[in-house]
Amino acid sequence: MPDRQELEQQLRSALEGAKTALEELVPDLKPAPVAPVDTSVTLAGMVMKNPVVVASGTFGFGREYGEFYDLSELGGICAKGLTLHRREGNPAPRIAETPMGILNSVGLQNPGVDAFIADELPFLRQFDVKVIANISGNTPEEYRIMCEKLAEAGVDMIEVNISCPNVKAGGLAYGTRPELAAEVTRMAKSHAGSVPVMVKLSPNVTDITEIAKAAEGAGADALSLINTIRGMRIDVDTRRPILKMNTGGLSGPAVLPVAVRMVWEVANAVRLPILGMGGVSSGEDAAQLMLAGASAVAVGTACFADPFAPLTVRDGLAAIAAKQGLTSVSQLTGGVRPW
Numbered sequence: 001m002p003d004r005q006e007l008e009q010q011l012r013s014a015l016e017g018a019k020t021a022l023e024e025l026v027p028d029l030k031p032a033p034v035a036p037v038d039t040s041v042t043l044a045g046m047v048m049k050n051p052v053v054v055a056s057g058t059f060g061f062g063r064e065y066g067e068f069y070d071l072s073e074l075g076g077i078c079a080k081g082l083t084l085h086r087r088e089g090n091p092a093p094r095i096a097e098t099p100m101g102i103l104n105s106v107g108l109q110n111p112g113v114d115a116f117i118a119d120e121l122p123f124l125r126q127f128d129v130k131v132i133a134n135i136s137g138n139t140p141e142e143y144r145i146m147c148e149k150l151a152e153a154g155v156d157m158i159e160v161n162i163s164c165p166n167v168k169a170g171g172l173a174y175g176t177r178p179e180l181a182a183e184v185t186r187m188a189k190s191h192a193g194s195v196p197v198m199v200k201l202s203p204n205v206t207d208i209t210e211i212a213k214a215a216e217g218a219g220a221d222a223l224s225l226i227n228t229i230r231g232m233r234i235d236v237d238t239r240r241p242i243l244k245m246n247t248g249g250l251s252g253p254a255v256l257p258v259a260v261r262m263v264w265e266v267a268n269a270v271r272l273p274i275l276g277m278g279g280v281s282s283g284e285d286a287a288q289l290m291l292a293g294a295s296a297v298a299v300g301t302a303c304f305a306d307p308f309a310p311l312t313v314r315d316g317l318a319a320i321a322a323k324q325g326l327t328s329v330s331q332l333t334g335g336v337r338p339w
């Protein structure tokens with residue numbers, strides 16, 4: 001009586017023999033060799049090894065996530081939104097869950113641009129990843145000073161946030177009025193030296209293409225969209241809003257269809273490259289934004305539930321491109337076939 005190990009061995013070689021015989025009889029059964037898909041993309045002259053960036057405010061300065069994996073796996077890191085001076089942010093509660101998303105009213109808590117340059121940028125520079133600094137100002141003058149400092153410090157790109165719904169001064173006002181969006185863009189561009197300037201658009205407008213065109217006219221190198229959508233939740237028993245600021249910004253899977261629609265509209269209205277974001281947690285989500293016209297994508301809220309989400313998105317995108325017979329992920333950009 002052969003023992004269990006011997007039986008297993010016999011079974012394995014019988015199966016291997018059957019597989020080889022079958023492949024000889026039906027050559028098509030052999031999996032076709034998959035050509036490697038080129039995942040690199042270019043965003044306003046900035047070359048990234050893959051199209052996945054982590055969205056501002058959802059990844060801190062990378063330190064905590066860096067304990068899970070090598071940050072060089074990412075295409076880019078968009079740092080937490082910076083202001084000229086340190087900010088405590090808004091009072092708590094400032095995060096509330098919603099079906100398929102979250103509402104936040106964090107309000108740009110950050111250590112200030114100088115502390116970022118001194119303490120956080122050297123940490124991020126240890127990795128082979130593009131570093132995008134995200135800035136918010138109360139006045140065009142504040143945007144000027146931050147751009148000068150960051151250009152001198154040598155970030156790879158500056159994302160000008162004109163769309164934060166959670167701060168009183170500046171913030172959203174710049175993102176909802178074309179002439180103000182143009183003024184801030186012009187100021188940033190003329191003080192960012194050779195560092196590309198990407199303007200982050202708000203979805204809290206009637207026609208996002210008006211703001212996109214204003215930013216393009218003022219010299220922006222790229223656009224990113226969407227920031228969060230203004231929302232509110234109320235505790236029915238206490239009749240109090242859940243967030244201490246009463247309202248907040250909605251993000252997560254619920255906003256993906258809005259993001260896809262807006263990226264598509266903007267891509268049809270301007271010639272600038274787009275970093276698409278809003279609700280991405282899979283390769284398919286990201287592919288939708290790219291087909292709508294984005295050159296790269298950012299993953300935000302999904303990182304809270306799963307720190308590995310950006311890598312899942314990256315691999316999922318490559319798998320979709322391979323399945324569709326593309327040689328490069330960038331071939332997805334703008335590929336939608338509208339009715």
Ligand SMILES: Cc1cc2nc3c(=O)[nH]c(=O)nc-3n(C[C@H](O)[C@H](O)[C@H](O)COP(=O)(O)O)c2cc1C
Pocket residue numbers: 055056057058080081082104106108134161164200226227228250251252253255277278279280298299300301302
């Ligand atoms: C907690 C939180 C903080 C955020 N902070 C910033 C910020 O500082 N600057 C900014 O431009 N966007 C900020 N955002 C917006 C995100 O970068 C992103 O545009 C938005 O959440 C949509 O993407 P998502 O659905 O993948 O999160 C923040 C979002 C969240 C959820």
